[in-house]
Amino acid sequence: MDASRTIRIECLRYDPETDAAPRYQAYDVPFTDDMSVLQGLQYIKDHVDGSLTFRWSCRMAVCGSCGMMVNGTPSLSCETFLRDFHPAGLRVEPLTHFPIVRDLVIDQSDFLRKLEMVKPYIIPADSKTPAAGTHLQTPRQMDEYYQYAQCINCLLCYAACPQYGLTPSFIGPGALALLHRYNADSRDDGRAQRMEVVNAEEGVWSCTLVGYCSEVCPKGVDPARAVNQNKINSTKDYFLHWLMPRPGVSR
């Protein structure tokens, strides 16, 4: 590594076996212009302090593993660059609103449970098998859900959402965006099964449209849009159910 500059990275440290509360530890890291925050952390782990714990995998904003708070902003550490914080230095913390397991690693099990609740898969109307041919879709039908399908479950939107922090039962921006992704898919017929999640207090109605989720999303998913247009769908569903009671769904 040909590094002429050094930057101070302050990391939140938390060891559940010895610490009652998190603390901060600063490291001076030599860096080059093309080094990401993730690479800075990897330098620390490889050369300075092997106990520093963080998640990462793909290093190119696809896997969604390396989300962290970088100077208080939810960011993918693989696509955030050290040069942008020189010479002031930066502070790296685990994604806020989630329980800290250790150092920069959060417990994402609450999100995974909610992800299951929204049935994030196509529920087809027919029982067509692949042998019987494909489900055709026009480019316009695809455009209805494509941006929502870009979600990589990085959880930056949850770290951006104060409503999730204040009310952890809120299904949250990411899972609701994925719920909408499948509802908006012309091949899907599972909307009625997902409406109960949408309509609940913990569904779209816990959102107050802060909108920061869409701001921090690294994939342009715009979860705030997915959530808030479903407030209209939920309202329509509420009034329509008086006219057309849904079979098998109790209220």
Add this chain to the structure above:
Amino acid sequence: MKANSTYVRPMGAWWRRNAFYRSYMVREASALFVTLYAVVLLIGLLRLAQGPAAYDAWRASLATPASIAFHVVVLLLVAYHAWTWIAVMPKTMPFVRIGGRRISDRTIVAFGAAASIVAQLACLALLAWLGWTR
């Protein structure tokens, strides 16, 4: 020694964490001024029901410097509140297509702002026509 326990950080004063949250709180707080102005109008309606003398007294109270200052502040905050509604408009609607092409969020916001300005000019024109500004 604590075994395998996670740590949950407190939410205290979360709105101070960044400018986005602060502007959100200003947006929400500005709704209070919309309410205050609605209360002023509601009082006017009650006074109108009580007769011409009461209504004139209410109008006279509006012309005091304190009332004018209050109205200037309320006007600015209500205008800001209205703008925030227009700014989030694209977030509240499905994709809109014209001739197969998706209308951009910026176009939706611009349309909302233009519609709001036209509506306000129409209201002012109506008031002028009714002689309210005499």
